[in-house]
Amino acid sequence: MNKKILIVEDEFIVANDLRITLKNAGYQVCAITDTFNGAMQAIETHDPELVILDIYLKGNRTGIDLARVLHEKNIAFVYLSANNNETVMEEAKTTQPYGFLVKPFREKDVLVALEIAHYRHAHSIEAKLRKEQTLQVELTNIMTSKAGWEERLQQMAAILQQAIPFDYILLGMNNAPEGHNCACSFFRLGFNEYQRIRLAELSNVANIQPEQLTGFINQMITNEPGLYNLDAFETLCARVPEKRSLARKFSLESNLDIALPLTKGSIFLFSFYSRRPDTYKTEHIQLLQRLQNALQLTIDRLIAFAEIERLTEQLEREKNYLREEVKTTANFEEIIGSSYNMLRVFDLVTQVAPVDTSVLLLGESGTGKELVARAIHNLSPRKDKLLVKVNCAALPANLIESELFGHEKGAFTGAHDKRIGKFELAQGGTIFLDEIGEMPPDMQSKLLRVLQEKEIERIGGRHTIKVDVRIIAATNRHLEKEIAAGKFRLDLYYRLNVFPITLPPLRERKEDIPLLAGFFAQKFSRKTGKAFHGIKPEAQEEMMRYNWPGNIREMENIIEQAFVLNDGKSPLQWGRPLINSPETATSSPTIITHPRTLDEVKQQQQDAEREYILAILKETNGRVRGAGGAAEKLNMKPTTLESRMEKLGIKKNHTPKTKENGN
Numbered sequence: 334m335n336k337k338i339l340i341v342e343d344e345f346i347v348a349n350d351l352r353i354t355l356k357n358a359g360y361q362v363c364a365i366t367d368t369f370n371g372a373m374q375a376i377e378t379h380d381p382e383l384v385i386l387d388i389y390l391k392g393n394r395t396g397i398d399l400a401r402v403l404h405e406k407n408i409a410f411v412y413l414s415a416n417n418n419e420t421v422m423e424e425a426k427t428t429q430p431y432g433f434l435v436k437p438f439r440e441k442d443v444l445v446a447l448e449i450a451h452y453r454h455a456h457s458i459e460a461k462l463r464k465e466q467t468l469q470v471e472l473t474n475i476m477t478s479k480a481g482w483e484e485r486l487q488q489m490a491a492i493l494q495q496a497i498p499f500d501y502i503l504l505g506m507n508n509a510p511e512g513h514n515c516a517c518s519f520f521r522l523g524f525n526e527y528q529r530i531r532l533a534e535l536s537n538v539a540n541i542q543p544e545q546l547t548g549f550i551n552q553m554i555t556n557e558p559g560l561y562n563l564d565a566f567e568t569l570c571a572r573v574p575e576k577r578s579l580a581r582k583f584s585l586e587s588n589l590d591i592a593l594p595l596t597k598g599s600i601f602l603f604s605f606y607s608r609r610p611d612t613y614k615t616e617h618i619q620l621l622q623r624l625q626n627a628l629q630l631t632i633d634r635l636i637a638f639a640e641i642e643r644l645t646e647q648l649e650r651e652k653n654y655l656r657e658e659v660k661t662t663a664n665f666e667e668i669i670g671s672s673y674n675m676l677r678v679f680d681l682v683t684q685v686a687p688v689d690t691s692v693l694l695l696g697e698s699g700t701g702k703e704l705v706a707r708a709i710h711n712l713s714p715r716k717d718k719l720l721v722k723v724n725c726a727a728l729p730a731n732l733i734e735s736e737l738f739g740h741e742k743g744a745f746t747g748a749h750d751k752r753i754g755k756f757e758l759a760q761g762g763t764i765f766l767d768e769i770g771e772m773p774p775d776m777q778s779k780l781l782r783v784l785q786e787k788e789i790e791r792i793g794g795r796h797t798i799k800v801d802v803r804i805i806a807a808t809n810r811h812l813e814k815e816i817a818a819g820k821f822r823l824d825l826y827y828r829l830n831v832f833p834i835t836l837p838p839l840r841e842r843k844e845d846i847p848l849l850a851g852f853f854a855q856k857f858s859r860k861t862g863k864a865f866h867g868i869k870p871e872a873q874e875e876m877m878r879y880n881w882p883g884n885i886r887e888m889e890n891i892i893e894q895a896f897v898l899n900d901g902k903s904p905l906q907w908g909r910p911l912i913n914s915p916e917t918a919t920s921s922p923t924i925i926t927h928p929r930t931l932d933e934v935k936q937q938q939q940d941a942e943r944e945y946i947l948a949i950l951k952e953t954n955g956r957v958r959g960a961g962g963a964a965e966k967l968n969m970k971p972t973t974l975e976s977r978m979e980k981l982g983i984k985k986n987h988t989p990k991t992k993e994n995g996n
C-alpha cells in the first residue's frame with residue numbers, strides 16, 4: 334500500500350480523524366490543507382496519487398474548482414461533503430469524481446471508497462492506453478489503404494473523431510505535396526460520413542478570399558496549441574474574422590488548434606471545431622501530443638505516397654510522350670549550316686540557351702525552327718527534362734485548352750478519364766508552341782495568364798498547379814500584322830517576343846545549299862542502301878539557282894525522291910525540274926521578311942502597338958476612359974494607356990484611320 338494521499342478539508346477535526354484512519358490503514362498522508370491554493374502547492378510538491386477533498390473550502394475557490402484541476406492532471410479524487418444541495422451535487426458530478434462520501438461517514442466507508450477510486454483510476458488509465466494504442470494502429474493502417482491524399486486525410490480525421498469529437502475539422506500544412514492544396518477540411522454529416530470541403534470551396538462558402546484563407550492557415554501553423562470554449566471562443570471569433578466566418582457558416586461554438594512538427598521542417602495543423610460550447614479539454618491536446626509520433630509517421634508517409642503517386646504519374650506521361658516522340662524525331666541530327674546568317678543564329682542560340690528567357694522563333698516554313706527549338710532545349714539546364722511540342726495549328730480549337738492544360742475526369746462530355754496537359758508534361762522542361770500565330774484568341778488570353786502566373790488549372794479541376802516550364806514559341810506568320818488585324822494579342826506578343834531569333838530562308842544562305850544537299854544525300858543513302866555517286870552538274874546548277882520556297886524541308890524531299898528514282902550507280906538528278914515560279918523568282922510578296930536587328934524588332938513592335946491602339950480607339954470612337962473605353966478594352970489603366978499613346982505620338986483627339994485609308 335503506502336499510497337500518497339492529500340487531504341483537503343476545512344474542518345480541522347474531520348481532517349485529523351481522517352489522517353489517523355488513513356495512516357493506520359497504511360496510506361502515506363503527504364499533506365493536509367484547507368484551501369484551493371494550499372492544495373495546488375501540495376500537489377506541486379508531493380505529487381499525490383489520491384486526493385480526498387471537501388466541496389467547501391476556506392477562501393473563494395471550492396473543492397469543485399480543485400476537482401477540475403485534478404481531472405486535467407489525471408489524479409484520482411473522492412469528494413467528502415456534508416452538502417447535499419442538488420445543484421452543487423450536479424456540478425460536482427460534471428468533474429467525474431472517482432467517489433463520493435457524505436458526512437458523517439464511517440471509517441470503513443472511507444477506506445472502501447478510496448480503494449475503489451484507486452482501482453477505477455488505474456483501470457481507466459489502462460483503458461486509455463489501450464484506446465491510444467488502437468488509435469495508433471488505426472492511423473498506421475491508413476497507409477495500407479488504397480486512396481488519394483485527401484481521402485487519406487479524411488480517414489485520419491475520422492479516426493481522431495473517436496478521441497476528439499468535432500463537427501468540422503480543418504487540416505493544413507506549410508509544405509503540402511506538389512499538386513495538392515495546403516489545406517482541406519471536413520464537415521461531419523453523420524456517423525463516419527463527412528463532406529470534403531477544399532480550400533476553393535471553403536473560400537466560397539465561408540466568404541473568405543483565397544489569399545486571406547492561406548494567410549490564416551499559415552498563421553495558425555505558427556501559433557501555440559490553444560483551446561477555446563464558451564467565452565474564450567467568442568473572444569477568439571471577435572479577434573479573428575476567419576474563425577468568425579467559419580463559426581457562423583457551420584454554427585460552431587468551440588475550437589481546438591494544434592500544429593505538430595513533421596520531419597523535414599514541415600508543420601501540420603489540426604483545427605477542430607464543435608457545435609457544443611465546451612467540447613475541448615487540455616487532455617485532448619495532451620492526447621494529440623502523445624500521439625505525435627504516430628501522427629508524424631502517418632502524415633510523413635502520406636506525403637511520401639502522394640509524391641510517389643505524382644512521380645509515377647509523371648513517369649507514365651513521359652513514357653507515353655517519349656514513345657510518340659521517338660516516332661517523330663528519331664532522326665534528329667545536327668543543324669547544318671556555315672553561312673554568315675546561320676552562324677548568327679548559332680550565336681543567338683548559345684547565348685539564350687542557358688538562361689530561362691522565352692524565345693520566339695521566326696522564319697518561313699521548313700527553315701528549321703523546330704530543330705533550333707530542340708537545340709536550345711538541349712543546351713539548356715533543362716535538357717534532362719522533356720521538350721514537349723504543341724502544334725497550335727493542328728489542334729481543333731475546342732481541344733487546345735484540354736491539350737495544353739489537361740482535364741479532370743467528367744469535366745466535359747467525352748472526358749472519360751483524367752488527362753494531363755502538355756504544360757504539366759513539360760514540368761521542369763520546355764514547351765515548344767509551334768505555329769503560335771494560329772492560336773485562337775480566347776486561348777491566347779488563357780496562355781497569357783499561365784505565362785504571367787506560372788500556374789495552370791485543369792479543365793474541371795478544383796485547384797491550381799504550379800508549373801515551371803520554359804517557353805519557346807515559333808511562327809511563320811508576320812505577328813505584327815496579325816496584331817494590327819486584331820488576331821493576335823499584343824500583350825501575349827510582348828510576353829513571347831523576349832528574345833526573337835529569325836531563321837533565314839534557304840535563298841538567303843545559298844552557300845549552305847551544297848552542304849545540306851550532301852548531308853541529306855548521305856542520310857538517304859544510308860536509309861535506302863543505295864550508294865551516293867554525287868549530283869549531276871546540271872542538277873547542281875539548278876539547285877543553286879532555285880529559290881526553295883519550301884526551304885530545307887523541300888530540299889530534303891527532293892533529295893529523297895531523287896534517291897528513290899536513282900539506280901544506285903549514277904549521280905543524282907531531280908525527279909522534277911526546279912523552276913522558280915513567278916512568285917518565287919524574286920522575293921515574293923507572300924514571303925515574309927522578319928526583323929534582323931534589335932532596333933528593327935523594336936520599331937516593328939512600336940508600329941504594331943500603334944496600329945493596335947488606333948484600331949481599338951476606332952472601335953471606341955476615340956474614347957479612352959470609362960466603361961467601354963479603350964483602356965478597359967485593352968485591360969490597362971487609363972493613365973498607362975495615355976502615356977503609351979503620348980509615347981507613340983497618338984493624340985487624344987486623333988481621328989483613327991484604318992491602314993487601307995492610308996494611316
Ligand SMILES: Nc1ncnc2c1ncn2[C@@H]1O[C@H](COP(=O)(O)OP(=O)(O)OP(=O)(O)O)[C@@H](O)[C@H]1O
Nearest residue numbers: 667668669697698699700701702703704809885886
Ligand atoms: N540546318 C539544318 N540542318 C539539317 N536539317 C535541317 C536544318 N534545318 C531544317 N532541317 C530539317 O528540315 C526539316 C524541317 O525543319 P523544321 O521542322 O525544324 O522546320 P520549321 O521551320 O519548324 O518548319 P514549319 O514552320 O513548317 O514547322 C526537318 O526535317 C529538319 O530536320
